[in-house]
Amino acid sequence: METERLILRPWEDRDRAPLAAILGDPHVRRYYPSTATPEEVNAQIDHAIARTAEHGFHFWAAEHKADRKLIGLVGVASLSDRMRTVIDSDPGVEIGWQFDKNYWGQGLAPEGARAWLDHAWKTLGFAEVVAFTAQTNLPSQRVMEKIGMRRDPADDFAHPNLAEGHPLRQHVLYRIKRPG
Numbered sequence: 121m122e123t124e125r126l127i128l129r130p131w132e133d134r135d136r137a138p139l140a141a142i143l144g145d146p147h148v149r150r151y152y153p154s155t156a157t158p159e160e161v162n163a164q165i166d167h168a169i170a171r172t173a174e175h176g177f178h179f180w181a182a183e184h185k186a187d188r189k190l191i192g193l194v195g196v197a198s199l200s201d202r203m204r205t206v207i208d209s210d211p212g213v214e215i216g217w218q219f220d221k222n223y224w225g226q227g228l229a230p231e232g233a234r235a236w237l238d239h240a241w242k243t244l245g246f247a248e249v250v251a252f253t254a255q256t257n258l259p260s261q262r263v264m265e266k267i268g269m270r271r272d273p274a275d276d277f278a279h280p281n282l283a284e285g286h287p288l289r290q291h292v293l294y295r296i297k298r299p300g
């Protein structure tokens with residue numbers, strides 16, 4: 121898929137080192153329990169390749185058209201069984217993003233996410249998509265709002281992988297339905 125400034129494509133082996141640099145950055149990961157190690161990033165890419173082969177979609181690479189660099193990930197993915205136990209009336213699919221901090225503040229995440237939502241409605245045939253993040257992750261919630269997602273505080277939940285008292289445990293949930 122292509123947007124004005126991005127190419128959104130499946131993962132290639134050349135993405136492994138640049139993605140590890142992005143997800144290994146403590147500032148990029150400040151709303152996650154930890155940075156991702158290169159091994160975890162490799163496993164994440166392998167998982168995305170396998171899910172794409174199976175379903176045709178997952179979180180994909182976001183490449184910056186102007187300089188041909190990998191600058192992050194964005195996509196839609198099936199909700200894990202674990203997440204489905206804590207999200208009420210879930211549509212089975214989430215949208216998500218993580219970008220290189222050198223490219224923040226230019227509206228690139230919403231640009232990629234809008235293309236993915238369009239794909240989710242028109243090609244993948246989903247009727248609703250959710251997104252969730254830590255209650256304190258306001259930048260990500262701004263992206264959700266910019267692409268037309270809405271939060272119902274009644275949907276807020278405690279992340280099942282984080283222990284009680286963990287500062288990132290409380291999560292917010294945003295939803296968007298297929299237009300029309």
Ligand SMILES: CC(C)(COP(=O)(O)OP(=O)(O)OC[C@H]1O[C@@H](n2cnc3c(N)ncnc32)[C@H](O)[C@@H]1OP(=O)(O)O)[C@@H](O)C(=O)NCCC(=O)NCCS
Nearest residue numbers: 148151217218219224225226227228229252253259260262
């Ligand atoms: C969330 C994220 C993808 C936003 O991407 P982006 O391309 O910068 O999106 P936008 O340019 O539309 O900016 C969205 C908001 O991010 C915040 N933001 C922008 N530039 C920023 C910067 N340099 N530092 C901190 N926050 C910034 C602002 O609140 C902005 O909202 P505004 O446009 O109303 O001011 C990006 O900040 C990121 O990768 N964060 C780390 C990973 C993450 O938390 N992912 C979400 C997990 S659920």
